[in-house]
Amino acid sequence: MPLTPRSAPGRTSRRARALRTAALVAASAGLIAAAVPAPEPLGIGDPLFPTLGNxxxxxxxxxIALTYRGDNSEPLDAVTxxxxxxVTRLERVNLxxxxxxVREVRVNGAPAEYTPAGEDLVVRPARPVEAGEPLRITxxxxxxxxxxxATGGWVRTADGLAMANQADAAHRVFPCNDHPADKAYFTFRISAPKELTAVxxxxxxxxxxAGTRSTWLYRTGRPMATELAQVSIGRSAVVTRTGPHGLPLRDVVPQADREVLEPWLRKTPGQLEWLEDKVGRYPFETYGLLVADADTGFELETQTLSLFERSLFTNTAYPEWYVDSVMVHELAHQWFGNSVTPRTWSDLWLNEGHATWYEARYAEEATKGTEEAERRTLERRMRAAYTASDGWRAAGGPPAAPKPPAPxxxxxxxxxxxxxxxALILYALRQEIGTAAFERLERLWVERxxxxxxxxxxxxRLASEVAGRDLSTFLxxxxxxxxxxxxxxxxxxxxxxxAKPAQRGAKR
Structure with missing residues (x-):
């Protein structure tokens, strides 16, 4: 075989240097590949949603900037x-x-590589981000x-869009750390045809x-879980009024329904006063109802702007006390679930149990002196719940250790x-520690x-503190x-x- 030409001693040819550099790069790449595992979905270990959060x-x-062109079947352009x-050194960041x-990702201003992995977007910054450093992902x-x-995310309405992100669907709308344990402040920038209203x-x-389009800017005054985010775009009227302590209220309703819905909308200030009397000052900067012309099968406590189906208010088959109590259920969530947010999804009972508790108490008070009074007492409702409780536990697990949802x-x-x-747990606790201690616990919970x-x-822990004795075994x-x-x-x-307990899904 021909001899390989040699360079003079102490000198290296360009070709040899290039080959050596290529070998070093290849070796380095091999080391990096060995050190950094392949992109995969991650999670924070939630027992019900193991790959949720990062x-x-x-x-x-x-x-979050959203551009809506007027057709609710077409994707929106967005920048998040x-x-x-x-909090740790990050060579990759999962969203x-x-x-x-996805069209482009930047990390701290520099272009970044990205790849999908399951329902995660795995981003590789140009350089690792060290613990304690700021991290801006665009x-x-x-x-x-x-x-x-049923799948969550955007809900198409008769005239546009709204959001329903509970339990794990915010990431169907925008990239995020989609777990209630990581609350954050939100800014929304919404561009839409000027004849529409964005909230x-x-x-x-x-x-x-400008021209044919309007841009709307909203900001939250308090941190929020991703599942509580709300954006609505449509032919809506915004009805304003004042609540307790000068609280600004705004309801967002289909333009054609403004008058027919007014008897319901004007109930909110009184419902706020009722709940403030029970648990303390309303915790946010505004509140209102978002009435959507859509068939969702549920109502939803999106933060400061609860989502309701139009049919709840227009279907005359629903008695007034029932509609009132559903409104109070979603309003109670502003304290229980929105301000005080569950650390894991297994803590969901704290949200729904409390909202149901105040819904039931409101129905009891609202029907006093009517033919419904005897049927709507809290004790009667709790006895019925007790009768069904073993069946519910068999079907869905105990309240604080629920079975995962069906695939x-x-x-x-x-x-x-x-x-x-x-709610039955709260009734049992009140029976055990007395009404005065229970009411003190409720106020302390949302305050602390x-x-x-x-x-x-x-x-x-707080219930034991208020009762002055260890309640862990009892609870x-x-x-x-x-x-x-x-x-x-x-x-x-x-x-x-x-054998098969009935399901319920009218509200969340």
Whole structure:
């Protein structure tokens, strides 16, 4: 074979240097590939949604820009900016995102590689982000409104769009850390045809019109979980009024229904006063109802702007006390679930149990002196819940340890056991510690954990503090056992296990 030409001693040819450099690059690439695992979906270990949320960073704020062209079947153009802080060294950053096309990703201003992995978007910054460093991720993408209320995300209405992101569907709308444990501030910038109205959580900061389009700017005054985000675009009227302590109220309703809905809308100030009397000052900067002309099968407590089906108010088959109590249910969530947000989805009972509790108490008070009074007492409702409780636990698990939702049916998590089955825990606790201590506990709970996250252990600890004795053994059975414990003060109550307990899904 021919001899390989040699360079003079102490000198290296260009070709040899190039080959050596290529070898070093290849070796380095091999080392990097060995050190960094292949992109994969991650999660923060939620027992019900194991791949939801992402480790390694804390989101501080979202800035979401949406461009709606007037057709609610077409994807929206969007830019989502996430300001976060790294809590560990990050060579990759996982975001929850599905049902959209990603066009570009930048991390701290520099272009970044990205690849989908399951329902995650895996981003590789140009350089690793060290623990404690700021992390700004900007994603240019589309936001696809195709889907159904059952899958969550965008809901198509008769004249536009609204959002229903509970339990795990915000990432069908925008890239995010889609778990309630990571609350953040939100800014929404919505561009739409000028004849339409765009609304979002928080308060409107600005609106500008140029040519045929308007741009709306909204900001939240308090941190919010991704599942509570709300944007609505449509031919809507915004009805304003004042609530307790000068609280600005705004209701968003189909333009044609403004007058017919007014008798319901004007109830909100009184309902706010009623709840403030029970648990303390309303925790946010505004409130209102978003009435959507859509068939969702549920109502939803999106922060500062609760989502309601139009038919709840226009279907004359629903008695007034029932509609009122549903309104109070979603309003109560502003304290229980929105301000005090569950740390994991297994803590959902804290949201729904409390909202159901105040819904039932309101119905009891609202029907006093009427023919419905005897049927709407809290005790009668709780006895019925006790009778069904073992069946609910068998079907869905105990309140604080629910079974995972059925595959492909995430909203099946919202079972009877998390509604009346969880309100039953509060009834048992009140029976055990007395009304005065219970009411003090309720106020302390929303005060001590305002605008943060809290879980079942926190509630047990605070209940014990208020009662002046350890309640962990008493509450463990109510929260975690397969069978319902005896009800204090009602030794005659019995629970049965029906073959197939009825499901409920009118509200969340």
């Amino acid at each position: 480790p390694g960073y804390d989101v501080l704020a979202y800035d 900016r996430i300001d976060a802080r790294a 929850d995102f599905a049902q959209g096309t 994603v240019s993408h589309t936001s696809d409104p195709s889907g159904s209320p 979002a959580n928080g308060r409107r900061v600005a609106r500008a019109t 492909g049916q995430k909203i099946s998590l919202f079972r009877p056991v998390v509604y009346d089955g969880s 954990h305002a605008h943060s996250t809290a879980g079942t252990a926190d509630f047990v 463990h059975g109510w929260l975690h056992d397969a069978k319902t414990p005896p009800m204090p003060g009602h030794a005659d109550w019995r629970s049965t296990t029906p």
